Amino acid sequence: MLVDALMSRRSAKLREVLDRLLLKDLKAICDTHGLDRKARAKATLIARILGEDDPPVVTKSKAKTKPKSKPKAQLKTARPRQGELPLGLSGGAEQVEQVNLSKLESHLWEAANILRGSPVDRTDWKSYILPLLFFKRICDAWDEEREDMLKAYDGQVFPDEFRFDVPDGCHWRVVRGATKHVGKAIRDAMRGIEQANQDKLLGVFGDASWTNKERLPDDLLKDLIEHFSKLSLGNKAVKNDVIGDAYEYLIKKFADSTNKKAGEFYTPRSVVRLMVDTLDPQEGETIYDPACGTGGMLLAAVEHVKDAGGDPRTFFGKLFGQEKNLTTASVARMNLQLHGVEEFDIRRGDTLRRPAFASAEDHSLRQFDIVLANPPFSLKNWGRDVWESDPWGRAFAGLPTDKSGDFAWVQHMVKSMAPGHGRMAVVLPQGALFRGGAEGKIRKKLLELDRIEVVIGLAPNLFYGTGLAACILVLRMTKPAARKKKVLVVDGSSLFRKGRAQNHLEPEHGAQMLSWVRAFEDVEDRARVVSLDEIEEEDWTLNISRYVLPPIGKDIPPLPEAVADFKAALARCREAEEALRREMNEGGWLA
Structure with missing residues (x-):
């Protein structure tokens, strides 16, 4: 240790040695010996290390001095x-x-x-x-x-x-x-x-x-x-946790007030928590979000370890993110700082065209223990021309069309996973589970490589700016032996609280789905472990309704009542159609 090295000089006394150290070094010594590190003055920390009750008194006749060096x-x-x-x-x-x-x-x-x-x-x-x-x-x-x-x-x-x-x-x-x-x-x-x-x-x-x-x-x-x-x-x-939580509160309030635009920078925290808890980050692991928005997923990984009794400081210097929008990238950096995260690497740029965490020398992407993201849904003109000769080899499973970048994000994230224990979670529109063409071929390749471990279907209208139902895709570089050649399909479409403009995934809903994911076993009407052989028989679709049938509702009306409701709705539809036709005729829009 630093103190031991300095004490080897016989002329040095312990107090003089400690006084030569920076505040951060004294805090490190306190951490090592289980002492309280909270102090702004060096004198306080030195007193604790020396076992004194109070710091030495500073008198006006003799001021404390900093190290002579x-x-x-x-x-x-x-x-x-x-x-x-x-x-x-x-x-x-x-x-x-x-x-x-x-x-x-x-x-x-x-x-x-x-x-x-x-x-x-x-x-x-x-x-x-x-x-x-x-x-x-x-x-x-x-x-x-x-x-x-x-x-x-x-x-x-x-x-x-x-x-x-x-x-x-x-x-x-x-x-x-x-x-x-x-x-x-x-x-x-x-x-x-x-x-x-x-x-x-x-x-x-x-x-x-x-x-x-x-x-x-x-x-x-x-x-x-x-x-x-x-x-x-x-x-x-x-305190850091108070101002950090208040900052997140502001971000959410701004998201609520702008709604459609909010989808570009904010992911509902209940969804983030489900993703992070599923991946279960551990102390000191590297975390990467290629579409980091305001930094919520990176912070959730820190909070996950903190809640489990771990030391969140082990993530200092191990949080990485890239964000295209300058303002949003700035918000993410402030967010991390205000939460007391002192070392991280947030870079601005277009991840799909110019990944920031890559080596130009050997054309390799940096790899991380945990990769997670909520990228823009079905992004058009995402950079297919660059991927036709992508130097980082990210189109390993196929080249997506320029009409949707969903599987470009997935493949970028797979290439960013560390070998062996690397794992990832990504939010996608549910259409990515069953669309054919180029996307169907990429999905088939990922399944054949046995990377896809869990598919979680979410309720509709949970995300700002879209009423579409989304899903969480969980992939792992190397599955546990018991999960090889298998995929857990979870139907969480009924787990939500209905709101006026938007639905909400409550903590208890996330906890319920997390329990199914961790158990990795069949749950009637909710979850099912499906073999790759069965998925192949279904032409490599991951459409949730192919494998998990929704529960029969208890409030289904009697058949005569249902038929009457249908006829009434059909009549209203015909009336509206006739009214529209009259308006268009009067306006000269119909020949």
């Missing part, structure tokens, strides 16, 4: 910069009122409502509200870190120990003080923070048009800034 240029005094407050006034060291999730959710949606009736289209609200939330969080957390350092080191700060640097002139308070050209002040501050933290934040605030005064006049932006300023969003007031 630290370049002097990095050590700063407590003189406030533009936007900073003097020691004791920023609120970082005072007792801060905790903000609960309900209060924060209401506060954030009230911010969105400030844009209601403005020239900003509802579909663009997230492009402004979410970056402002992240900007405020960074600045409030920076204030706390700064004040803790000032108190611990008697007026000295060390820039390399801030999680994020907030350069001079880029603080929230500077923007709040702007009396005109407020959009420019916001844009410049966000760009300054991105430039100062290029390794983690470059491009994270997106490309919103803050300086467009026709859409965002100064008064509107001032109202937004003042509203966000009402609450402290630092780490002491709002």
Whole structure:
């Protein structure tokens, strides 16, 4: 260990050795020895490691100093910069009122409502509200870190120990003080923070048009800034899980308010949870989402391990995603940061045409333990021309038509699975289970390779922007011996709660289907284990109704009543048809 190496120098005393370490090194030592790692000041962690009850007292006559090896240029005094407050006034060291999730959710949606009736289209609200939330969080957390350092080191700060640097002139308070050209002040501050933290934040605030005064006049932006300023969003007031959940709440609210457009970036969390629980990610595994949207599937994998008692930090540096839309990719990066995930790799780009996680040298795709996605349904003009000579060999089972990219996504994901234990789950329209032509040939090849393990049919109208029934396809590079040459077909079409505009998959519905998947056995009217021989007899279709018959309803009306209802409906249909014909004749549309 680092401490052991330094202690080998006989002249070193333990406290001096510990004082030479960075805050992150001291936290690592605390983790190793089962000590509480939560602290902003090094003195607190050093005291815990040495077994002391309280940190050594810092007196005004002798200030704590940073390691002698630290370049002097990095050590700063407590003189406030533009936007900073003097020691004791920023609120970082005072007792801060905790903000609960309900209060924060209401506060954030009230911010969105400030844009209601403005020239900003509802579909663009997230492009402004979410970056402002992240900007405020960074600045409030920076204030706390700064004040803790000032108190611990008697007026000295060390820039390399801030999680994020907030350069001079880029603080929230500077923007709040702007009396005109407020959009420019916001844009410049966000760009300054991105430039100062290029390794983690470059491009994270997106490309919103803050300086467009026709859409965002100064008064509107001032109202937004003042509203966000009402609450402290630092780490002491709002824990990572609270602000992370509130951010996800906002994403869902924006999805609810835009509906059709929401399908481009949001997957219902109950569906995500079912997919993740089915794949059962383990500590330290690599997770990849080639159509990552707002990052919900990557976060769900972290939460899955956390809920099972594992250490979510084992995923740091092992979460990967690609997203075509710049704004959505930025939302995903902010989402992960606000949930406390410090290391990940989200890249913007067209996955099917230009996969980001690939080697140009040997034309191989990077491979991952877990691959999961909800790609755009039946995407047209997805890049078939590129795949005709795809350097990564992704058309191994066949080349889809340019009218639907469903099986292009499936094949990309299969090629991205790690050998042996790699597994994946993908959301597709149910038409992908039975369509013929090129797709039928690809489906046949995947079945012959024994990659497809589970098919889950979902209820209709669960997803934003489409009333179609979807399915989840689960594939595995190497099936367990008991599941080889078999596919579990699950019919979950009746498991939903009906809503006004959309149906909802409740947690209990997901839990029910998960139990069937894990059991991998026949369940009357619900699930059936089907052999590849039988699927071949059915001409390689995976149409769920071929293998699982829906249960006979208990509320089927008597035959005379059903016939009467049918005749009444037929009469209404004929009346409507006649009315339409009259209208078209009067309008001259019929010869």
